[in-house]
Amino acid sequence: MLPATTAEHATADPLAILQEVFGYDAFRGAQGEVIEHVCAGGDALVLMPTGGGKSLCYQVPAIARHRAGRGVAVVVSPLIALMHDQVGALEEAGVHAAFLNSSLDFQAVQRIEHEMTSGRLVLLYAAPERLTTPRMLAQLDSLHERGLLSLFAIDEAHCVSQWGHDFREDYLGLHVLHERYAGVPRIALTATADDHTRADIVQRLQLEDARVFVASFDRPNIRYRVVEKEDPRKQLLRFVAEKHEGEAGIVYCQTRKKVDETAAWLVGEGITALPYHAGHDASVRQKHQNRFLREDGVVMIATIAFGMGIDKPDVRFVAHLDLPKNIEGYYQETGRAGRDGEPAEAWMAYGLADVVNQRRMIDESPAADEFKRLQRGKLDALLALAESHDCRRVRLLDYFGEEGRPCAPYQNACDNCLNPPATWDATEAARKALSCIYRFGHHSQGPRSFGAGHLIDVLRGKATEKVAQHGHERLSTFGVGADLSEQQWRGVLRQLVALGHVVSEGEYNTLALTESARAVLKGGVQLLLRVPSETPKRSKRTGRVTSTGGKAAKGAPADLDAAAQARFEALRAWRSEVAREHNLPSYIVFSNAALAEMARRAPGTLGELGEISGVGEKKLEAYGPEILRVLGAG
Template sequence: MNRPDTAASSPIEVLNEVFGYTAFRGMQGDIVEHVTAGGDALVLMPTGGGKSLCYQVPAIVRHRGGRGVAVVVSPLIALMHDQVGALEEAGVHAAFLNSTLSSEEAQNVERELRSGRLVMLYAAPERLLTPRFLAMLDSLNERGLLSLFAIDEAHCVSQWGHDFRAEYLGLSQLHERFPQVPRVALTATADDITRADIVQRLALDEARIFVASFDRPNIRYTIVEKDNPRAQLMRFVRDEHEGESGIVYCGTRKKVEETAVWLADEGITALPYHAGLDASVRQKHQDRFLREDAIVMVATIAFGMGIDKPDVRFVAHLDLPKNIESYYQETGRAGRDGEPAEAWMTYGLADVVNQRRMIDESPAGEEFKQVQRGKLEALLALAESHDCRRVRLLSYFGELSSPCGNCDNCLNPPDTWDATEAARKALSCIYRFSQHGGGFGPTRFGAGQLIDVLRGKRTDKVVQYGHDQLSTFGIGADLSDAQWRGVLRQLVALGHVATEGEYNTLGLMPSSRAVLKGEVPIVLRMPREATRGVRKRAVRGDGKVPAAAADLDADAQQRFASLKAWRAEVARSHNLPAYVVFHDATLAEMARRMPADLAELGEISGVGARKLEAYGAEILNVLGR
C-alpha cells in the first residue's frame, strides 16, 4: 500500500489510501470529480453526510498534481483544530491560522504556506481577507500553488440564513481576485431563498449545484407540548438515553446555567456553554464533551456548528428554535455515525410569543421580518403537525418523501380535533376584553385570563375586572387548558393575535376577521401528554455500550472495550478527540473480524495507509494477534 504523500492519485485512490474507505457515498463521488477537475460547486448536504471529504479529497489530489494548497474558510476554531488533527493523523499535511497560535507558531504555518508544502490551510474569513493574508495568496497564485477555496458553513453569507455573519460577505473577493481558482461552498441547511442568496453573494452563478437528500433516517423526531418541561426532559434522558452523550439547547444563557446545575444535581454529567462564559471555560467544556463519553452539553446556539462528535445520541430543545433551518442544523448533530439517535423538543405558547416578539421588535426591514414570520409559521406547523414529521421537514427543503415510520407521529399517531369554532370563541373573547370597561388599552389581558374566562373560572382577577359578566364567560368550558393553549399558539403564530408588553397581553390583528367569520379552518392535534402511548427506545444497547457495538457477542464486546481503552490513551497523548483516531464503527469492525495481520486490518473501513502504519502493530497486539 502506498504512503499518502506519494505521487498523483485519483480521487478513489485517495479515498481508500488516506481515509480507508472503498467507495464514496451518495453524491460525494460526483462532487469530488467536479471540484478536482477545477469546477465551482455549491454543495447542500446534511450534517453527517460527509461534506468534508467533498473538498478534502480534491485538495489532496490537486496537491499531488502539483497545484499547491487548498484554503478552507471556516468560522470555527474547534472545527479547525479537530479537522487539522484528523488530517495529520491520516498523513495529510494541514494547518490552521487562528488566535490560538503564538506568534512563532503562526510564522511557522505561514512559512509552510508560502512553500506550497501544505495540502490544506484552515482560516476564518476575517483573517483570510486581511491585506497580509491576501498578499500571501497572491504570491501562491502567481506560482500556480493555490489549488482551491472551500467555503464551509456557506449559509453564513446569507441574510436569510439562520446564522448570518457579516464577515462572510467579503468572500466575494475570492472570485474577483482569483478567478481561475475553483471554489466549493458547502452547507447543511439552506432553503430556496438562502440558496439563491449564497449564489449571488459568493458569485457562484456558474457553479454546479449539488443538493443531496436532507433525510437523516437514523434520527427519530419527537415534539411534545410543554407540561413541566424539566420532568419531561428527565423522563426522556433517563428512560431512553441514560449514560449517553447529548446536547440540550436552551433559549437564554440563564436557562442554560440553571438547567446544567439541575441536571448535575440529578446525577447527570452536564456542562453549560454560552457566549457569556469565559473563553477558557467554553474551551474546557467543549474539549470534555468531545473527548469524554456520557457528557450532556447544555447550550445556547453558540455551541454546535462544526462539532464533529459522531456518537451524540440525542439533541433536545427546551425552547423553540427560530426556524426550521436552525432546528434541522441543531438536530443534525445527533447520530453523525449513522447509528440510531433522537431529536426531542418541547414547546409552548410562551415560545411562540417570544419568537414572534423578537421578529416584530427587531430593527430589520419589513421584508426581512415577513420572511422570518413565514419561517416561524413553518416551524410551528411542523410542531403542531399530526402527520409524519420527516415528510414535513423534508418538504420544507423541497424534497418529497413518504411516511418514515420512525417519528413520534408515525409510531404513536395523535388524535386531532377541529378547532375552528374554538378559535372563533377565543377571538370573540379577546374582542370583548377590548370593549369591556370602555377602552382597548386599559383592559387588555394575557392568555391565562383569557383561558380562565373561556373555561368559566371565577378567579379573583376574573371577578375583579367583571369578566364573569362577559357573554363569552364559560363558552369554552368543554375544552382543557392544554387545548386552549394550542388554539392560542396557532392564532399567535399565524398572526391573527398580537402579543404586547411585559405581560404578553393579547389583541386582535386584521387577519382575525376571516377566522371570526369561520373562513379559516383550524385543525389541531390533541396534547401529546394526554395521548402518550408506549414509546420504543430510539437507540439499541443499554446506554453503556456504543450503538455501533451493540450487536457484538460477549467476546467481541470485550475486545471492543480493550480497543476503546487503547484509543483513549492514543487520543490523550495526541491531544485529540478519540473519534479522530478511529470511529466506534471502525473499532467494532476490528473487534468483530479479528484481523490476523496488517493486510487484513488494512481492509477494514476507516483504516487508511498512515494509520495502518502508525497503529497497526499496536492494534493487533490489543486483539491478541
C-alpha cells in the same frame, strides 16, 4: 511548480486517495461527482446534510491537486475548535495540514506560513477575517503567481447570507477570492440553505457559474419528536434518563440564564451536564467544549453559540427547550445528532410562550419590513412542523424542496408516524376564544386586554379574584369552555397565535385580535388540533418519572456477542489512551463503527485489519501492531 507526485507511488486518483488515506471503499451519494468536478478545476456549491461527508468533498480534491503539483488548498472555517480537530484528523491520516488562527503565537504563525508558501502544505485552515488581511493576501498572491494555489473551500457558506440563520459579516469579504484569484476552483459548502439563502450565497461569493450539487436532506437515522410543554425541565430529564442515560447530547436554550440554570439543575439530578454560551470566558467555553468532545456521556446545555462545526459523531440526541427561529436553524442543530449514522433523536418541547416570544422578537426587530416578512414566513413553516399531526419528516423535506415519504417504515420513524396522534375539531373552541378576547376589548370595566391565563380562566368559568375584579363573570363567554381542559385551551390559543389570528402585545403579553380573526369568527376557517398526550405517571415516593424502558447502548452495537463486546471495550480503552497522548477527541483516532467492526471480525493480520472501513494506510502503519495486540492476535 511541485513535482507531479510527492511520493514514489502517490496517486492523484480520487478513489485511490479515498481508500489509501481515509480507508473507505467507495464515495457516498454525490461525493464522487462533486470531487471529480472540483479536481478538474470547476467551481461548486454543495448543499449536503450534516454528517453527509462534506469535508471529503474538498479534502480529497485538495490531496489530488497537491499530488498533481497544484500546491496548497485554503479552507475557510469560522471556528478554532473545528480547525484544530480537522487538522488533527488529517495529520492522523498522513496528510500535511495546518491552521492559522488567534490561538497561535507569532513563531508558530511564521512556521506555518513558511510551510504554506513553500507549497509543502496540503491544506491550510483559516478564519475569514484572517484570509482577507493584507499580509495573507500577499502570501496568496505569491502562491497564485507560482501556480501553487490549488483550491478554496468555503465551509459553512450560509454564513455569508443575511437571510440565513447564522450570518457573519466577515464572510462578506470572500468575494475577493473570485476577483483576485481567477482560475483557482472554489467550493462553497453548507448543510442548510433555503432558496433565498442559496441565491444570496451565489450572488455574494460570485458563484454564478458554479455547478450546484444538492444532496438529499433526509437523515433517516434521526427520530423527530415534539412534545407539548408542561414542566419542560422534568420532561427533558425524563427524556434523557429513560432514553439516553450515559450518552452524549446537546440541549439548546434561548437565553444564557436558562442555559446556566438548566445545566445546574441537571447536574443536581445526576446528569453530567455543562453550560456553554457567549457570556462565559473563552477559557471556560474551550474547557467545556473539550470535555464534550473528548469524554463519553457529556450533555452540553447551550445557546446557538455552540455547535457549528462540531464533528463529534456519537451525539445521540439534540433537544430544544425553546423554539428555534426557523427550520434552517432547527435542521442545522438537530443534524448534530447521529453523524455516525447510528440511531439518534431530535426532541423539542414547545408551548404557547415560544410562539409569542418568537413573533415578538421579529416584530420588535429594527430590521427592514421585507426581512421581517421573510422571517415571519420562516417561523410559520417551523410552527406548522411543530403543530403537524402528519409525518414530520415529509414536512421537513418539503421545506427544502425535496419530496419525502412518510417515515413509518424507517427504523427511527418520527413521533407522528410511530404513534399517529388523535385529532379534534377545535373550530368552535377557537370561535369562543376569539369572541372572549373581543368582549374584553368592549367591556367598560378596567383594562381592555388580558393574557392567556386569564382568558382561559374566563372561558372555563373559574371565579378567580382577577375575574371578579374586572367583572368578567358577567361576560356572555364566561364558562362557555368549561368542557375543555386548560391544556386543550392552551393548544387552541397556541394555534391561533401560530396562524396569526391572535397577537401578543406589550410587556404583559396581552392578547389582541388581528384582521384575519374575522374569518374564524364567521366559521370560515376550520381548526384541527392534536389531542394532548397524557402526562407520564410519576413515582409517589419521589415525584420522579418512573422509567419504562431499559438503558440505551453506549456506543457498541447490540449485535456484538460477549467476546466481541469485551474486545470492543478493550479497543475503546486503548483508543482513549492514544487520543489523550495526541490531544485529540477519541473519534478522530478511530470511530466507534471502526472499533466495532474490528471487535466483530477480530482480524489476525495487518492485511485483514487493513480491509476494515476507516483504516487507511497511515493508521494501519501507525496503530496496526498495537490493535492486533489489543485484540489478542499480536
